[in-house]
Structure formats: C-alpha cells, structure tokens
Amino acid sequence: MKKIVLLITIMTFAAIQVNGQGWVKGLGQKAKEVAKQAVENKVEQKAEEAVNKTLDKTEEALKKKKGEITGKEGKSTSEREDQENTKSTQQKERLTSTTKYDFIPGDQILFYEDFSQDAIGDFPALWTSNGSGEVKSVNKAPGKWFHLNGQDAVYCFTKPVKFPDNFIIEFDIIPDAEFQYGIQLSLYQENPENPLEVNDDLYPGLGGLHIEVLKEGWETKGYVDNPDKPGLEAQGNVNPVIAEEPNHVIIWVQKRRVRIYHQGAKVLDSPTNLYQEIKMDRVRFSGWDRHSAPYISNLKITTASPDMRSKLLTEGKLVSYGIYFDSGKDVVKQESYASAKEIAAVLTENPDVRIKIVGHTDSDGQDALNLDLSKRRAANVKAYLTKEFSIDASRIETDGLGETQPISDNNNPEGKAKNRRVEFIKL
Known part of the structure; x- marks a missing residue:
C-alpha cells in the first residue's frame, strides 16, 4: 500500500x-x-x-x-458485557423447597430387634423362614445383621405385635449389590381360623399392608381378603435406598395414612393406603421373586404422636425416643427435628417453664464412658433447641446418668432400647 x-x-x-x-x-x-x-x-x-x-x-x-x-x-466485548449484566439482573431466582421430618415417636417401644442375642452364623431365634438366612457382621456398619439370603424365601417374626392405630416402624437395611427387585415388608392381620407360623401367601392373613423397598423407589399396597375390594396402591421415586450402604427407613402409619421417610425427605405419603377394618399384628419380610439378598437390623416399632404438652406440663416428665443419635455418638440426628420442635413449642407457649434434659444409656460398654456419653448427648439436645428454635439457654439445664437408672431389663434388645432415652423434666 x-x-x-x-x-x-x-x-x-x-x-x-x-x-x-x-x-x-x-x-x-x-x-x-x-x-x-x-x-x-x-x-x-x-x-x-x-x-x-x-x-x-x-x-x-x-x-x-x-x-x-x-x-x-x-x-463487541462491551456490548456482550452489557448484555450479560442485563441478563444476570433479569434472571429469575429458581424455585426451591425444603422439608423436615414431621413424625414424632411415642413414649412406648412395642418391639425392637437388633439380633444382638444371636450368634454370628446362626438363624435368629425369634424368626422363622421357608428358606435360609444368617446373622452376620458387616464392614459398613456396627452390630449384627440378618442376611435374608434365601431364594424366594419369606421371614416371619414368630410373636404377635399389637399395632395401635398410630405407630412408627423403623429399620436399617443394606441392599446387596444386585438388589434387582428389592424386598417386601408386610404388616398384616393374622387369620385366627388359619394361623400360619410361616405364611408365604402372596397376600397373607385377613388383610394388611405391603411396603416395597425397591432399587428405584417405593411402593405400598393396602389389601383385604375380599375379591370385591381392590388394592390401595401408592408409589414414589424420591431417595431410593443406596446399594451396599446402610439406609435408615422410617414408616409412619396413622390410621389409614402411610408415610415413608428416607435420607431427610418424605418419600411417600398416601392418605388412604389401608383398609380401616384391618388390625395388623404380624411382621414379615418376603424375598419371593426378588433376586435380592439384603441385610436387616435395628427393627423398631413405637407408638406415635404422644401428648407432649400434657406429659411435660401436667405430669412433669416426658420420656422421649424421638431424639436420635448414632451408636456411641452424641450428635443429634435430623430425624429428631419433629420431636424437638414440639418440645420447643411447649417452651415457647409457656415462657415461665424451665426444664432439665437428662440423657440415659443401656448397660453395653464401660460405665464411665456411658456416663460421659449421656451428659454430652443432653448438652447437645440443649444446643439443638437453642440453635434451631431460639429457646433461651438459661431456661434449660442438662445432666447425664449413663446406665444408672434403667427402666427395663438390660438383658434383651427391647429392654436396652427402652433404656436408651432422653428425658425432659419440668423444674
């Protein structure tokens, strides 16, 4: 140029x-x-x-x-920057939601099984089956676990359990690697005219509730021994169980309503999932046509929704099984939210009331360690109430008594479960 x-x-x-x-x-x-x-x-x-x-x-x-x-x-660069700034300003906030556990275990333990009285390698003494099963230890979690490893087998608890209209059933499950079609938990009413020690019927008893713990979600079905009445079905796919990991499943039955909780979320809620005339009294796991062999432990059934206000204000003491800790730990778990919220509500509505929180343990382990653990747990419950619900810390005292004040026999799993408790005492 x-x-x-x-x-x-x-x-x-x-x-x-x-x-x-x-x-x-x-x-x-x-x-x-x-x-x-x-x-x-x-x-x-x-x-x-x-x-x-x-x-x-x-x-x-x-x-x-x-x-x-x-x-x-x-x-151009300046135009792009202006456009990005405008887009960022105009962008709407995405919709999010949160939920909390809303179940409150009662002050009565109706049933508890952790297989602690059974020897490793044995079939558990209080259960029966038409297949095989074995008590084992696992590397992923403490305690003993019932391995449901029989092909097309059912596993029946041999004693009746008188379920009230309002109850909570909890258990831990470790699905095996395959867990193709999950496992079925059945709560049903025994037929008094044809009682069966091992009931492998597809729909056992006079009626009941099937709870399907599946690889990809959850299903429930209420049924009755009447061909003219259809099954009452519900399903959900939120937070399915994780294979080869411990999962804590909670089921709240309130008359006809069934709710299931897992991993901090309500995964199923069906308001009419049961026939009202059915009074369940039996527990069974079924692996029929499941091609799965999960591990089960820490099966617990309690009453639900106690009158905390009356217990604390009128009777002066509330015994709670709704404050959760991992074994040997002092951290308050998220499953405790609803129970703690109810206690906080009583304190908020009655600003002059002061309480003492007392922790208790069973007799497993050393006395000194249990005493220290119970004190730390009580202190952390206080901290939870003050942090989550803004309760004045000066209104709460804490103490721990370890294993020194049992309310039941420490020689069986159910008695030990009753002794592991948190008490709220009005001062």
Missing part, C-alpha cells in the same frame, strides 16, 4: 512539473519564481490529498474487518 501511495505521488509531481516548465518559459524572471512556488505548493497539496485518501481507505478496511469479527462473535 505504501509503494502505491509513493508511486502516485511521484507521477503526479512529474506530470505537473512537465506542464509547468512550458508555461514558465513564457514568463519573466519574477513571474517565473512566483509560478515555481505555486507549482511546488500544488505538488505538496496533491501529495497530501493522495496520502489522506489512502489512509481513509485503510481505516475503512480495518473497520470492515472488525465488523466481520464482531459479527461472527455476535457482539
């Missing part, structure tokens, strides 16, 4: 100079000098115009090229 500009300048200068020389010869000396100066000025002007014209073309070409680049990218 520079060579072209230079060439144009030289040619212009040469042409003007040739024409100017013929004209200069006809003039006088004075006119010659004036003409010569005029020619030089003209040459400079033409050269400047040529250079400016060339620069204008160059600038235009650069702008065009820049426009092509920004065209490919959509917008």
